[in-house]
Amino acid sequence: MEWSETIRTAIAALNARRMRSLLTMLGILIGISAVMLTVGLGQGAQQQITAQINSLGSNMIIVSPSQTTSSGGFRGGGGAATTLTTQDAAMLADAEVAPDIAAVAPTSSTSGSLQSSSTTWTSTVVGTVPDWQTVRARTVGSGRFFSQAEVDSAASVAVIGSETATELFTTGSPVGRTFSINGQSFTVIGVLESAGSSVSSNDDDTVVVPLTTYASRLSSSSAANAVSTIYLSGKDADSLSAAYQQVKTALLASHQVTSTDADFSVSTQASLVETATSITGVLTLLLGGIAAISLLVGGIGVMNIMLVSVSERVREIGLRKALGATPAVIRRQFLVEAAILGMLGGLVGIILGFTGAAILTPLIGMTVSISIPATVLALVVSVGIGLVAGVYPATRAAKLAPIDALRSE
Amino acid sequence: MLNMTGVRKTYATGSVEVEALRGIDLHVEQGEYIAVMGPSGSGKSTLMHIIGCLDVPTSGTYTLDGVDVSAMTEKQLAEVRNQKIGFVFQQFNLLASLTALRNVELPMIYAGVPAHERRERAMSALTKVGLADRIEHRPGELSGGQQQRVSVARALVTNPTLILADEPTGNLDSHSTREILELFEELNDAGRTIVMITHELDVAERAKKMSHIYDGLLIDEVPTHGAAK
Numbered sequence: 001m002e003w004s005e006t007i008r009t010a011i012a013a014l015n016a017r018r019m020r021s022l023l024t025m026l027g028i029l030i031g032i033s034a035v036m037l038t039v040g041l042g043q044g045a046q047q048q049i050t051a052q053i054n055s056l057g058s059n060m061i062i063v064s065p066s067q068t069t070s071s072g073g074f075r076g077g078g079g080a081a082t083t084l085t086t087q088d089a090a091m092l093a094d095a096e097v098a099p100d101i102a103a104v105a106p107t108s109s110t111s112g113s114l115q116s117s118s119t120t121w122t123s124t125v126v127g128t129v130p131d132w133q134t135v136r137a138r139t140v141g142s143g144r145f146f147s148q149a150e151v152d153s154a155a156s157v158a159v160i161g162s163e164t165a166t167e168l169f170t171t172g173s174p175v176g177r178t179f180s181i182n183g184q185s186f187t188v189i190g191v192l193e194s195a196g197s198s199v200s201s202n203d204d205d206t207v208v209v210p211l212t213t214y215a216s217r218l219s220s221s222s223a224a225n226a227v228s229t230i231y232l233s234g235k236d237a238d239s240l241s242a243a244y245q246q247v248k249t250a251l252l253a254s255h256q257v258t259s260t261d262a263d264f265s266v267s268t269q270a271s272l273v274e275t276a277t278s279i280t281g282v283l284t285l286l287l288g289g290i291a292a293i294s295l296l297v298g299g300i301g302v303m304n305i306m307l308v309s310v311s312e313r314v315r316e317i318g319l320r321k322a323l324g325a326t327p328a329v330i331r332r333q334f335l336v337e338a339a340i341l342g343m344l345g346g347l348v349g350i351i352l353g354f355t356g357a358a359i360l361t362p363l364i365g366m367t368v369s370i371s372i373p374a375t376v377l378a379l380v381v382s383v384g385i386g387l388v389a390g391v392y393p394a395t396r397a398a399k400l401a402p403i404d405a406l407r408s409e
Numbered sequence: 410m411l412n413m414t415g416v417r418k419t420y421a422t423g424s425v426e427v428e429a430l431r432g433i434d435l436h437v438e439q440g441e442y443i444a445v446m447g448p449s450g451s452g453k454s455t456l457m458h459i460i461g462c463l464d465v466p467t468s469g470t471y472t473l474d475g476v477d478v479s480a481m482t483e484k485q486l487a488e489v490r491n492q493k494i495g496f497v498f499q500q501f502n503l504l505a506s507l508t509a510l511r512n513v514e515l516p517m518i519y520a521g522v523p524a525h526e527r528r529e530r531a532m533s534a535l536t537k538v539g540l541a542d543r544i545e546h547r548p549g550e551l552s553g554g555q556q557q558r559v560s561v562a563r564a565l566v567t568n569p570t571l572i573l574a575d576e577p578t579g580n581l582d583s584h585s586t587r588e589i590l591e592l593f594e595e596l597n598d599a600g601r602t603i604v605m606i607t608h609e610l611d612v613a614e615r616a617k618k619m620s621h622i623y624d625g626l627l628i629d630e631v632p633t634h635g636a637a638k
Contacts, residue, residue: 324490403463403464406498
């Protein structure tokens with residue numbers, strides 16, 4: 001029997017019981033669109049987070065203090081631990097120690113209350129060096145960034161974020177105007193270009209001052225050379241892992257610790273992306289898994305209906321057998337019917353998934369990313385579910401003895 | 410052409426064994442028209458199933474057109490039914506969703522006949538039974554007699570060795586019964602071999618030969634009035 005006839009007969013059989021076929025498809029349809037939406041949502045979130053992490057800077061390595069747990073599991077208090085110093089930063093800037101490092105920016109930050117002639121505002125105050133601009137990939141929109149000379153002389157100058165600028169100085173250019181941070185007077189010399197808000201903080205609401213000025217006039221820490229984070233940038237993406245190793249080895253040596261009880265941690269953008277990806281990946285898997293259960297239920301629905309269909313059509317099966325249909329032909333007939341049910345459900349489910357994605361994206365402000373491979377996979381899966389669900393009913397139909405089938409009323 | 414020797418068929422219904430056929434010997438030659446008559450419970454349905462290759466005998470041999478069919482697999486039996494036997498059932502057994510033409514095409518679909526040839530042959534078979542103007546009608550739109558003629562066309566279309574009719578007039582009024590029996594006579598005159606199973610004497614007498622089946626045994630084989638014609 002030709003395939004075209006098999007398919008024609010299957011479609012005729014489904015068409016003869018239109019309402020039932022539609023309801024059966026609904027199970028597959030809902031399952032497929034639910035899986036597509038949840039996985040699409042997960043992928044969208046992943047892309048968004050990755051993009052945000054990448055916008056932090058290029059080839060960035062971050063060294064931050066960490067507490068050792070070697071002394072009986074006791075953890076030191078919070079982020080106030082200051083195990084990193086400007087000496088560490090100076091050492092890492094040495095081309096002999098870390099040849100693959102392009103720029104080093106020791107950074108300290110605190111929350112500061114700002115006051116201009118008209119308003120008060122609270123923002124993050126960052127003390128750092130000119131290399132910060134390179135490492136964090138920030139540019140100055142108006143005015144200029146502070147120079148190494150100003151760091152050396154601990155000048156009271158500040159570069160402010162675009163949002164801080166509008167909050168603090170409602171009218172006119174902020175460059176050249178003065179304001180105070182925690183009561184200390186500073187002059188604005190530049191305004192940063194907007195960077196957009198990142199996952200954890202608003203990069204446009206910030207005040208950047210020379211590290212030395214920060215240490216002498218703003219820091220609460222007793223140690224003048226302490227820094228909270230060292231940002232570094234590698235020469236290029238290829239040597240990033242080498243740079244990572246150089247930083248780690250140099251710091252372990254200078255801190256005289258082994259990697260198991262290191263008082264700092266080194267991470268790269270890639271590792272941050274990896275962490276974020278694994279978190280969203282688990283989430284996607286979880287949601288997708290729940291949605292897949294609905295798909296499974298849809299498959300059981302197909303099997304159920306196919307079984308009903310076989311017992312309803314016993315007479316038809318008997319006649320077809322009497323006229324020369326072999327068991328294999330009958331089996332194929334019912335398998336094709338089930339596969340078509342699955343495929344139609346899958347197709348409509350995909351359309352629904354795309355529609356849902358288009359509606360959801362602006363509604364929840366998150367990208368629902370549905371890829372072409374995922375769509376093809378969804379279609380293959382729905383046909384597969386139809387086939388698997390059809391195996392048992394089709395085998396039952398194929399096994400019917402023609403005389404029993406013809407006899408039944 | 411049709412040779413049955415010592416055919417027995419035993420059914421196990423629960424713990425009780427029922428012997429439906431107890432040693433049937435039946436020989437049908439090419440071009441014969443034979444009626445097998447018997448009351449219900451005589452084993453005539455079982456005999457029809459075995460002649461029609463819908464079932465296999467428990468013991469004994471059955472050759473059809475030189476092929477031993479007594480120990481064939483389901484698949485082989487399906488092929489033999491497709492090529493060698495044309496069925497006419499009491500219930501017509503037409504598929505309600507298909508047109509008369511598609512119903513007649515059905516056995517050729519399983520035989521793998523190409524679409525255009527299928528259509529031509531189905532058309533000519535329907536013309537032969539006088540339904541050329543009803544080919545696009547579905548069974549529900551046809552009278553009982555017309556439906557049975559569609560199923561005769563379906564039985565003819567594959568050019569089978571044997572036409573096997575199981576109570577072909579059981580569901581028909583007297584007018585349609587006459588029409589169908591006339592059709593069978595024409596087919597037999599044209600050289601077709603026909604075996605008809607029935608419980609009605611006046612129907613059986615229209616065949617050329619008649620056998621009686623009783624308690625799973627064929628008891629005699631007599632010429633009928635039809636043979637004299």
